[in-house]
Amino acid sequence: MSDRELPGIVVTGASGRMGQMLARLLLESETARLVGVLERPGHDWIGKDIGEAMGGTAVGVTVSGDAVATIAQAQAVIDFTSPAASVAFAELTAQARAVHVIGTTGFEDADLVPLKAAARHAPIIRAGNMSLGVNLLMGLTRKVAAALGEDWDIEVVEAHHRHKVDAPSGTALMLGEAAAEGRGASLADLRTPAREGITGPRETGSIGFSAIRGGNVVGEHDVIFAADGERIVLRHLATDRAIFARGAIRAALWGQDKGPGEYDMADVLGLG
Ligand SMILES: NC(=O)c1ccc[n+]([C@@H]2O[C@H](COP(=O)([O-])OP(=O)(O)OC[C@H]3O[C@@H](n4cnc5c(N)ncnc54)[C@H](O)[C@@H]3O)[C@@H](O)[C@H]2O)c1
């Protein structure tokens, strides 16, 4: 396949931690090509070559603030930005009939309505964690939760870098949802609100969350099953953001022959 025939990918949030990782991997990729990079209007990278903006040599792809024109060239958009930006990109990506891979976390329920509407026109693949390890851990969490009774308390503990703006993390919520499914319920019914002050004793059968923020931690998640006298801890440690970026690129390629609809990484990885 010549370079011109490889699926063309647009990366949003080009100057961000994930945006830069994605741009670097796509510039080296033999299965996809970087055709555009977006930043928010007014950002000082706009108009610069992405290679030079990242501190290297020019690569011939200019950072743009024009989402409509840039997304029009894409077969897929990989998007790790903010909930508001991802909702706006979903509409534009659907208009271009391109695959939208959304790694952004922190969505409110109301944000999911326009995403569902966009997915009627083109595929949207969304996951709070695009790594193989976490998506496998979800299956394990579901199984362990199903095997243990309510006398085993479930807590999800996560740690991330000091810049992260949402809590609990998207991954923690995915793992909590998997645990709830194992118990034949939905997380909305079992989730304990953040604890502070005189909380009273733990409610039987509930699922709790704790978030640590500090330093440059890439992402750590423990699912703790605690009973009287024993504890099981399922743990995932991310030490390199490339695991998320590789998962997102894999999703963008997987989505090329898929019809409109909402998908997740379990679909991409065949874990469903
Ligand atoms: N699903 C996963 O596997 C996974 C992995 C890592 C991070 N994340 C999530 O991805 C998101 C981004 O994380 P990050 O660490 O890269 O954050 P970051 O703050 O480093 O980067 C976000 C970038 O998006 C840009 N942006 C914001 N609005 C924009 C707009 N309208 N148009 C274009 N660009 C815009 C910002 O300027 C910034 O450069 C977060 O929600 C995070 O939780 C998900």
Ligand SMILES: O=C(O)C1=N[C@H](C(=O)O)CCC1
């Ligand atoms: O760095 C982040 O932000 C991460 N966000 C995702 C989450 O919220 O779970 C995935 C891990 C890294």
